[in-house]
Ligand SMILES: Nc1ncnc2c1ncn2[C@@H]1O[C@H](COP(=O)(O)OP(=O)(O)OP(=O)(O)O)[C@@H](O)[C@H]1O
């Protein structure tokens with residue numbers, strides 16, 4: 001579904017990603033670990049085509065098509081979606097109006113589906129509010145997921161969906177992510193794939209991941225079984241990654 005090769009990216013004149021290589025297959029969920037400032041969010045923003053992130057070399061191929069130079073809206077239409085680590089608030093636009101626009105773009109005419117999505121994330125009371133304005137940290141995380149549900153992308157990128165989410169809400173978040181990633185089907189029957197950034201790995205108690213990547217200093221350093229990689233990082237820190245022979 002996604003193939004990233006030799007991706008080198010600069011922002012504000014400074015190189016922040018240096019030759020990133022990885023892939024995500026249809027049906028898969030991959031996890032991205034890495035210390036603060038290693039470039040995880042920058043990688044996701046580059047994949048969605050954020051204009052601040054300039055691709056110096058390398059390529060991003062999505063469903064067989066090179067999207068490296070495409071604007072963000074075209075990438076979204078092709079089926080890439082993102083839940084941001086720290087999304088902006090959008091003053092003057094009600095959450096429900098954005099969700100309505102999203103479902104209309106994909107030809108969904110039943111407006112009640114929005115209430116159903118909101119109910120699943122316990123966000124019914126937020127639909128009439130301006131997007132993310134004054135939302136708490138955990139509410140913002142759920143609002144981002146709600147927007148993804150309405151967009152229904154094939155490739156779902158989640159930047160720290162578990163950070164700041166309380167123990168009850170994380171259950172809802174896990175259920176919604178599993179639903180979006182079609183976890184009730186066998187991998188070969190799924191049409192979607194996902195990429196999740198997590199520090200503590202809480203979300204992995206709710207969502208099964210197939211492979212983990214570790215990012216260090218702006219490049220993918222290794223990959224492995226998510227639980228083993230997380231256990232190693234917990235035991236030895238990221239310094240341990242440098243000497244690990246995985
Ligand atoms: N728009 C920008 N302007 C200047 N520097 C930036 C910008 N975006 C990212 N950077 C820098 O690039 C580096 C990588 O940042 P990024 O947000 O990708 O890290 P991260 O791995 O997501 O970290 P965290 O785990 O803290 O979220 C950091 O040093 C950051 O300050």
Ligand SMILES: [Mg+2]
Pocket residue numbers: 040041042085159
């Ligand atoms: Mg980040």
